[in-house]
Amino acid sequence: xxADLMLPRAFRITKVRRELADxxxxxxxxxxxxxxxxxxxxxxxMLYVPGVGEVPIxxxxxxxxxxxxxxxxxxxxxxxxxxxxxxxxxxxxVRGPFGSxxxxxxxxxxDVVIVAGGIGxxxxxxxxxxxxxxxxxxxxxxxLYGARTPDDILFDKQVRDWRGRFDLSVHVTVDRATGTWSGxxxxxxxxxxxxxxxxxxxxxxxxGPEVMMRYAADALxxxxxxxxxxxxxxxxxxxxxxxxxxxxxxxxxxxxxxxPVFNHAxxxxxxxxxxx
Amino acid sequence: xxxxxxxxxxLHSHPFFQGMDEGMLExxxxxxxxxxxxxxxxxxxxxxxxDKFYVVRHGIIAVEVGVPGRGKxxxxxxxxxxxxxxxxxxxxxxxxxxxxxxxLTRVISLDAVCLRxxxxxxxxxxxxxxxxxxxxxxxxLHAARMQMLDLYAPGGGPEGDxxx
Numbered sequence: 382x383x384a385d386l387m388l389p390r391a392f393r394i395t396k397v398r399r400e401l402a403d404x405x406x407x408x409x410x411x412x413x414x415x416x417x418x419x420x421x422x423x424x425x426x427m428l429y430v431p432g433v434g435e436v437p438i439x440x441x442x443x444x445x446x447x448x449x450x451x452x453x454x455x456x457x458x459x460x461x462x463x464x465x466x467x468x469x470x471x472x473x474x475v476r477g478p479f480g481s482x483x484x485x486x487x488x489x490x491x492d493v494v495i496v497a498g499g500i501g502x503x504x505x506x507x508x509x510x511x512x513x514x515x516x517x518x519x520x521x522x523x524x525l526y527g528a529r530t531p532d533d534i535l536f537d538k539q540v541r542d543w544r545g546r547f548d549l550s551v552h553v554t555v556d557r558a559t560g561t562w563s564g565x566x567x568x569x570x571x572x573x574x575x576x577x578x579x580x581x582x583x584x585x586x587x588x589g590p591e592v593m594m595r596y597a598a599d600a601l602x603x604x605x606x607x608x609x610x611x612x613x614x615x616x617x618x619x620x621x622x623x624x625x626x627x628x629x630x631x632x633x634x635x636x637x638x639x640x641p642v643f644n645h646a647x648x649x650x651x652x653x654x655x656x657x
Numbered sequence: 658x659x660x661x662x663x664x665x666x667x668l669h670s671h672p673f674f675q676g677m678d679e680g681m682l683e684x685x686x687x688x689x690x691x692x693x694x695x696x697x698x699x700x701x702x703x704x705x706x707x708d709k710f711y712v713v714r715h716g717i718i719a720v721e722v723g724v725p726g727r728g729k730x731x732x733x734x735x736x737x738x739x740x741x742x743x744x745x746x747x748x749x750x751x752x753x754x755x756x757x758x759x760x761l762t763r764v765i766s767l768d769a770v771c772l773r774x775x776x777x778x779x780x781x782x783x784x785x786x787x788x789x790x791x792x793x794x795x796x797x798l799h800a801a802r803m804q805m806l807d808l809y810a811p812g813g814g815p816e817g818d819x820x821x
Contacts, residue, residue, distance in 0.1 A: 403811060457811050499809030529809035556804045558731040563759060566719070567733040568803045575736060590808040 389474025421482030429474030498589020527569025716762025
C-alpha cells in the first residue's frame with residue numbers, strides 16, 4: 382500500500398475474463414513490479430479509471446496468493462463500463478486494500494454456511510478459498526448460491542468444481558429457469574430452510590443484494606443460527622474508503638471503514654431502513 | 658391395502674405435520690397413500706381435478722406453466738419436506754399449474770375428497786391443517802414476490818460488485 386491512502390498506485394491489467402454478459406474479472410499486477418499488499422477475505426480496493434472515476438470493488442481472488450490481484454464486477458455505471466472496455470496491457474489505479482474482512486476464525490469448529498446472491502459470490506470467493514485451505518478445522522461447509530437465471534451463474538466452472546468435492550456441499554438455485562436447466566428453481570432462502578447444517582454450531586456469511594441479505598439473515602435466524610454468528614457484507618456509495626468523506630455513512634457507522642463486513646446482530650435494526 | 662399405521666408414522670416425521678396431535682394425524686392418515694413418480698412423470702396437469710395434495714418424502718417436483726412460444730417455464734422446485742398443492746382447498750378444485758417429477762420422487766398423497774369430508778366433521782383438525790397451509794402459502798407468496806423483484810438484475814444501486 383502506498384503511504385498516502387488517497388494516492389492510487391498504477392496496476393496493469395494482465396488478463397480480462399468475461400464472466401457473464403455484463404460481468405467481468407480483471408487480473409492486475411503492479412506497474413512498478415513491487416509487492417502486492419496482502420488482503421483479508423472480504424476486503425476491497427478502490428479501482429480508478431483515469432479521467433472517469435473511482436469505485437470500490439471487493440477482491441475476488443485467493444488471499445493465499447495476494448500477488449495475483451483479482452477483481453470481479455459488473456458493468457453498470459460510468460466507471461465499471463469504462464473498465465469493461467479496457468484490455469490487457471492497459472493500466473488502472475488501485476488504492477487499498479480497505480475495510481473489515483470475513484472473520485474466518487469465528488467459524489473454527491463450526492459448520493460454515495456461505496450464502497451468495499448474484500454477483501455477491503465474488504466477495505465471498507476469497508472466504509471460500511480461505512475456508513477450504515483449512516478445511517479440516519471446520520464442520521460441514523455449505524455454499525448456497527442464488528442466481529437470476531442459469532446463464533447468470535458466476536464462476537460457473539469453479540462452482541461445478543466445488544460441487545464435485547466430497548468435503549463441500551454446493552446448492553444452486555435460480556429465480557428463473559431457462560434452457561435445459563434441471564436444477565433448483567426458487568429463492569436462495571429456500572436453500573437455507575432445507576438446512577443440512579447444525580444451526581446451533583454454525584457461522585454464516587452472506588453477500589448479495591441488500592434485500593436478499595436481509596431475508597437470508599432472517600431465514601438463518603429462523604433456522605436457529607445466532608444473529609451474532611451471521612456476517613454480512615454491505616455496499617454503500619464509498620468514495621474515500623478511509624471514513625473521511627462521509628459518503629458511506631450508515632447509521633453511526635462508515636461502511637468503508639467499519640465495514641463492509643458487519644455482524645448481523647450489530648446492524649439488524651438498520652437493515653430494514655431505506656433512508657440511510 | 659393402505660398401511661395406515663405406517664403412513665401415520667411417515668406423516669408424523671414430515672415437517673409439515675410437526676407438532677400435530679397424534680389422534681388428528683391418525684385421522685388424516687386414513688386419507689393417505691404412498692405414491693412414487695419416475696423422473697419425467699406428471700404428478701398433475703393444469704386444469705385437472707385437484708383431488709389430492711402431496712407431501713414430498715424424497716425427490717424433486719417441478720411446478721411448471723406452459724408459456725406459448727416458450728414451452729414450459731419452471732416456477733419453483735419442491736423437495737423433501739415440502740408440500741405440493743393447495744387447489745384442493747379452493748373451489749372449483751382445479752390445478753392451476755402443472756407438476757412434474759424432476760427426479761424419482763416418493764410422496765404421500767392425501768385424498769382431497771376424503772380430507773374435505775373429515776375437515777367438515779372435525780373442525781379442530783381442519784383449523785390445524787389450514788394453519789399449516791396458510792404458513793406454506795405465505796412462504797410461497799413471499800418467495801414469488803422476491804422472484805418478481807428480480808433482485809439480481811442490474812439496477813440502480815451503487816456501482817460496485819454487489820448489485821443491483
